[in-house]
Amino acid sequence: MQILRALEMGMCFGVRDALAVVDRLPTPATVTIHGELVHNREVLALLDRRGFARSPEAGREVPTTPVVLVTAHGISDQERQRLVAAGKQVVDTTCPLVRKAHEAAQQLAAEGRRVIVIGRANHVEVRGLVEDLADPLVVAGLADVATWPQAKLGIVCQTTTQVEVAECLIAAIVAQNRHADVRHIDTICSPTKARIEALLALLPSIDRLVVVGGHESNNCKQLVLRGEHFGVRTFHVEHVRELQREWFDDAQAVGLTAGTSTLPRTIEEVHGWLSRLGAERRGRSA
Ligand code: SF4
Numbered sequence: 704m705q706i707l708r709a710l711e712m713g714m715c716f717g718v719r720d721a722l723a724v725v726d727r728l729p730t731p732a733t734v735t736i737h738g739e740l741v742h743n744r745e746v747l748a749l750l751d752r753r754g755f756a757r758s759p760e761a762g763r764e765v766p767t768t769p770v771v772l773v774t775a776h777g778i779s780d781q782e783r784q785r786l787v788a789a790g791k792q793v794v795d796t797t798c799p800l801v802r803k804a805h806e807a808a809q810q811l812a813a814e815g816r817r818v819i820v821i822g823r824a825n826h827v828e829v830r831g832l833v834e835d836l837a838d839p840l841v842v843a844g845l846a847d848v849a850t851w852p853q854a855k856l857g858i859v860c861q862t863t864t865q866v867e868v869a870e871c872l873i874a875a876i877v878a879q880n881r882h883a884d885v886r887h888i889d890t891i892c893s894p895t896k897a898r899i900e901a902l903l904a905l906l907p908s909i910d911r912l913v914v915v916g917g918h919e920s921n922n923c924k925q926l927v928l929r930g931e932h933f934g935v936r937t938f939h940v941e942h943v944r945e946l947q948r949e950w951f952d953d954a955q956a957v958g959l960t961a962g963t964s965t966l967p968r969t970i971e972e973v974h975g976w977l978s979r980l981g982a983e984r985r986g987r988s989a
Contacts, residue, residue: 704981705956706974707909711901713970715894715963717798721775722746724796728772731755734794735766737786738827740774741964743917744941765789776827777801779834800862801828804890808832808839811857811886821872822861826921829861848875856885862892863922863963866899894963895922902929902960909958911951912937915973916962923962930958943972951980 718741728734731754738758740750750757758766765785770792773783777797786793811818817838822829824841833839842848858876860869869891877885906912912930916923918941930937935958938950951957957977961970 704951704954704977704984706977706981707905707956707958708974709898709901709905709958709960711894711897712959713915713961713963713965713967715798715892717775717800717892717894718964721796721798724794725750725755725772728770728794733768734770734772735768736772736774737766738774738776738778738831740772741917742920742923743962743964743966745917745966745969746964765791770794773797774827775801776831777805778827778831780805781834782831798862798892800890800892801831804828804859804862805832805835807859807888807890808836808857811859811888812836814855814857814886816855816857816884816886817851817853819856819858819876820861821858821864821869823921826861828863832859832861842872842876845872845875848872848879850879851883854883856880856883858885858887859890861921862890863895863925864891865925865928866891866896895925898922898960898963899925899929902926902958905958905960906930906933906935909935909956911935911954911956912958912960913946913973913977914939914960914962915941915970916965917941920962920964923965926960926962940973942969943976946973946976948980951977957981 735756735758756768771786773795775796775798808818818836819840819842820829820832821842823843873887912935914923914926927937927939
């Protein structure tokens with residue numbers, strides 16, 4: 704049984720840099736992590752053990768600690784001002800690619816366009832994007848697409864949106880708003896695209912796929928869907944403990960990939976487990 708790793712996988716620079724800032728904070732008990740830092744329970748448990756407070760719902764209440772850490776998903780300027788006005792020291796780890804999405808949305812608004820955000824309305828990044836916009840629209844699927852009266856529309860995407868989903872929704876928006884001038888700025892982040900492309904390159908060579916990362920992680924779910932659509936038996940695990948030997952009965956080649964918030968250590972633990980299983984089977988058949 705061969706183990707084939709996707710050429711691009713695992714933690715993106717945005718999450719890695721945010722975690723590095725968190726690691727350097729000297730007094731965790733004085734800091735609230737505002738909005739979920741990563742969709743990875745292992746990382747969140749580590750932060751809890753270090754003593755950080757967490758307010759997963761950024762924008763609901765001003766945290767009580769003197770220091771507030773803005774996560775890689777970012778927040779709205781309105782929310783940032785609210786924290787500063789409340790006397791909080793803001794440590795900002797917003798990913799530069801999320802900042803670009805905010806700039807793109809503001810640019811479209813400045814052109815007089817009603818801004819449409821393709822993404823999940825309840826996702827922290829999307830909430831941050833729309834809070835600074837007048838009369839924004841959020842489109843999660845085809846059911847949300849309508850004919851709007853504005854003559855100018857602008858489209859941006861949540862950074863982790865699947866390219867095909869974005870293309871399908873943009874085409875539907877254009878088709879239903881032929882009266883309007885529609886401009887789209889591509890805000891899907893390059894690490895997300897690279898992980899998908901690397902997986903697509905791997906899929907023809909494997910008969911099992913293991914996706915490592917948080918069960919709530921949007922980009923892990925996308926990786927799982929790609930495997931399943933390709934017809935490869937796909938397993939999504941958050942931790943090595945979830946792996947089951949029988950999943951790999953008769954497997955010839957197991958592909959390995961991981962989401963953008965998965966710790967390198969977790970990937971290596973899963974790889975080690977698979978390698979040991981492969982070696983054991985080779986030993987038995989020798
Ligand atoms: S997934 Fe993309 S946008 Fe989000 S933190 Fe990582 S690099 Fe930044």
